[in-house]
Amino acid sequence: MVQTWLIPRPAPCLTRPFAAGPSLEQTKPVIPLEPRPRSRFLRRSLLFAKYTSYLALSATAGLVALGAAIFIHDAFTYTDKHVERVPVSPIALHPERGGPKKLPVVDVLLADEEDEEFRKLNEKPKLVIVGGGWGAVSVLQNLSLGDYHVTVVTAETFTTFTPLLPSAAVGTVQVRSLVEPMRKIIARLRGQMICGKATDLVMSQRLLEVETVGPDGNVQKIYVPYDKLIIAVGSVSSTHGVPGLEHCFQLKTISDAQTIRRRIMDNFETATLPTTTPDERKRLLSFVVCGGGPTGVETAAEIYDFCQEDIMNYFPKLCREEVSIHVIQSREHILNTYSDAISKYAEEKFRRDKVDLVTSARVHSVHHDHVVYTLRSPDGTVIEQEIPTNFVLWSTGIAMNPFTKRVSDLLPNQVHKKAIEVDAHLRVKGAPLGEVYAIGDCATIETSLVSHLLELVDEADKDKNGEIDFDEFDFMVSRIKQRIPMAESHLQKVRTLFDLYDSDADNSLTLNELCKLLEEIGNKITALPATAQVASQQGRYLGRKLNKLASQHEVLEANSVKDLDEAVSGPFRYKHLGSLAYIGNAAVFDLGPLSVMGGLIAMYAWRSVYWSEQVSARTRALLMIDWIIRGVWGRDLSRL
């Protein structure tokens, strides 16, 4: 039936009068009509109406066909499978105790003997990945099936598309659309998951200590053995020593977004009560964002959108009038890591929207009902200001979480304060070579060249005279570039550099001169930012390397290669693809040399980028639906 009207009709009907009347008439003998003069406009209108109706019918038929197809598929997903007598190892049911703390060592997991494929994986090296964010997922997506026995240890059972958390915080998209279950991601690799939090590491015995919830609801600890460990646990927010951060929201997880959403809705509900005094109403509807980076800016923009598009329509108008949004930024401009043009554009947009930008200000303290910040006035005196509020978002800087801190403390050569230092191959510095990797926010690639001084001299000083002449230096620079690609841009002009530090101009560098050179160059290198893009690229790099290690393992071992990582792949190189941010019905893109910014069209571009970066087709569909639903019916105002 659906097809009928799609069959191309003979052309004549195009020239016949359009409104041919009921079909009954067609059986009567047709009396030829005088050709009526018909205006071109009318004819065109009729044609237009005709094609429009065709189009509408096509659309409907398309949807019906799609719906039918989906429901037929749907019907087949109702299975009647039964399982009985699943093979399971006795050790998986009663793990033995071991390790320094005599905790249960989960050597064999529940599914390990389940079928042939699992049994095969059992003989492969155990790859344990701690974390479930961008880095971990990227590794998982790049690993090939069959090379490793993969176990993911993660406290949350899902991975989150973090860049859209500000959208989820006001309900532009649903939180469910930002998450993908880890179990679905690891299913491809026939990996397994342990829902728990890593707390400690026994590197000598290759055991990861994990805190899980036992059957009685109490915390219990276990050891997860590994051959290779990838730490990708992310970071926590840095406090910058500001007191009162317990009154702040953060926006790093799904539950953060949910709490923020509830608070925003609560504030509006309480503000509508006549018993709320005008001052309290102002305070309830004052939203303070500390930090003018992308997260802070996007959250401020989303709150603004929410007020304009939804609060305006369903709450007393007075509530909309009393809303104030404040962004407190320590630098001179918001989005200071972006180009100047973008900063200015965003500031201009916010000013038009009456979002209060407080720049060059430091948050002094946060209290349950107000925020105190300090401004340096032109004459140098410090002024203290106060914003009454019931909502403070803290989105500035990162710090180590307890596990990262513990790993860092275990290794004497780890001195970085915000993350675990890794070498250019992403191996944790100081850990047994090729056993422990760290990626993403919890890791930072070493930028210190001077710590490699002796090694570098040893390699480069061909004539072993304890000094480095220009040829030797040239070789040394190539080695540095190989080892620490991030130093590359600072090692362009080899001759100039050599001459600059060769203070006695004897055409050779002493160890002292070399030491100074390496130290000063090291200081110039900027660490990679703690962004999803970096974590994702690191994950891909590591996943691919692990594949190569697995496939070339035997050959390399036969040749007794010492540094396997170096043998199979070069060091990690970050390729910056640009940054973007949503600033409320407008978006900005910093693509290196190019800065793009604009209104609705840019916003759609911004959505497209995030849309294409989704982990799964499912979240992609959900996200698209969310945007459509928001477009048609606005945001959901329910406080769940």
Next chain:
Amino acid sequence: MVQTWLIPRPAPCLTRPFAAGPSLEQTKPVIPLEPRPRSRFLRRSLLFAKYTSYLALSATAGLVALGAAIFIHDAFTYTDKHVERVPVSPIALHPERGGPKKLPVVDVLLADEEDEEFRKLNEKPKLVIVGGGWGAVSVLQNLSLGDYHVTVVTAETFTTFTPLLPSAAVGTVQVRSLVEPMRKIIARLRGQMICGKATDLVMSQRLLEVETVGPDGNVQKIYVPYDKLIIAVGSVSSTHGVPGLEHCFQLKTISDAQTIRRRIMDNFETATLPTTTPDERKRLLSFVVCGGGPTGVETAAEIYDFCQEDIMNYFPKLCREEVSIHVIQSREHILNTYSDAISKYAEEKFRRDKVDLVTSARVHSVHHDHVVYTLRSPDGTVIEQEIPTNFVLWSTGIAMNPFTKRVSDLLPNQVHKKAIEVDAHLRVKGAPLGEVYAIGDCATIETSLVSHLLELVDEADKDKNGEIDFDEFDFMVSRIKQRIPMAESHLQKVRTLFDLYDSDADNSLTLNELCKLLEEIGNKITALPATAQVASQQGRYLGRKLNKLASQHEVLEANSVKDLDEAVSGPFRYKHLGSLAYIGNAAVFDLGPLSVMGGLIAMYAWRSVYWSEQVSARTRALLMIDWIIRGVWGRDLSRL
């Protein structure tokens, strides 16, 4: 561009060879080909392929057109409205205190002076609706704009589509798809909302005491004045005096569904840990449902579905093997309010699915790790049995919530234990006439006839001889039917009834005889069940009556009619449209004389019914999307 291929092509292309080759050839002189014999099958296949591709193209174009339309619409929802100097009454900002407890009386609300329309409504009678469930929403949907100043007092800011809560509890549908913000529902009536919990009632001063959350986060109490009050606050679960119900889940609200979902996921996650002993694993994966009514049965079915369709694929198979689902029912059969055929069908289905049905059993006590129930063995001795479990759902019977209890206690003639008694016009018995109504689960329509004895005799006893002859009795019966329609079916045979109770056969009933008659008939009337269907019909009845009251108010008052409700409409009559239940890839329908049951097709019918009952097009779309998403990608396994 989209239109191009939709223009009907001339017929010839149907007879030309289908694969005509690249268009380039068409510019060359065409050499006539010998007509090749072509099999009918091939021709048909080509035609089929052609129409299929037309169809696919239509579908795609339809979707593209739809998408484009939505995005264009979407673009226009980004508004740039600004509000300033919204008119607001000083009393709305600083309400005066009053009433017996000297609480703030919110006489004027924030939006009341906002614009002309609001100011007009301000002069209308104040209609206050307490609650946000089926009853309240149904009233709101049937009221017409402009007759009342509507205020909704509700603790939750949304209304919930309760029949699908079992689906939401395992993630077949998302909780967000079951809720519609109250503010969007009342927007049509330009009503206002107070987010709070009713706690008390001062009927003499027409004040409703409401507990709200103040700006400091503490509870504060206010009085909401009303001219007409509708109580539609629903019910809580009945405990039946069973100890340990604090260990049970309920399934009455969205947050219940969320908690249940989290617990189910937690149980599975802990069950996958090797440190969980086999006994503990069995306990974690044992799901107990107390109550074999629709909610209990549907929850059991949904848990079964979830295990079969999702757990099976993403958790160790051992977990699936160890799952056990138990339904404990006090009656002999599950779904005992449905027809026998349906009960049997459902039981058969559950038996095939290895769901453990424990019938004729009483739950004795619930503990944190097990449930104890008692069975009466054939020889009459009581046997105590135990099921170890970490999940108990309690879904049996209803009881009054604290506010309903308070209202009931305020009125001396309220004696019902489970709900507020109302007359056939849904007016709370004992409250000032026409001021307080109650509908839904929190209300029960009086079934006692004997309490009307004197009134009825007064009306019917025309000759005032203190006895009722047959003619008088006939009139009395018609009055009873008018007043208490639920008695109708028991008053069919007037003569037989009269003769039966006219024990001395003097062709007249004494007061004593009449009293006995009315009492016995009253006992035969069954109260309406506490279902969404009843609440919804009551809401519609009340909404329409309120409309009539508003429009006929002046005329009625001019004629000094005493009982306005009776003057504008008859008593409430419930029309049972049938019951339905989902039992796991199958559904059952009890349509009075007809019982329908079946597999997938019945399930789709079940979905259609619920789909059509949605409050808004938004939730309808969301629900459809959920079902499609579940069909394509399965349920979400994330524990949010």
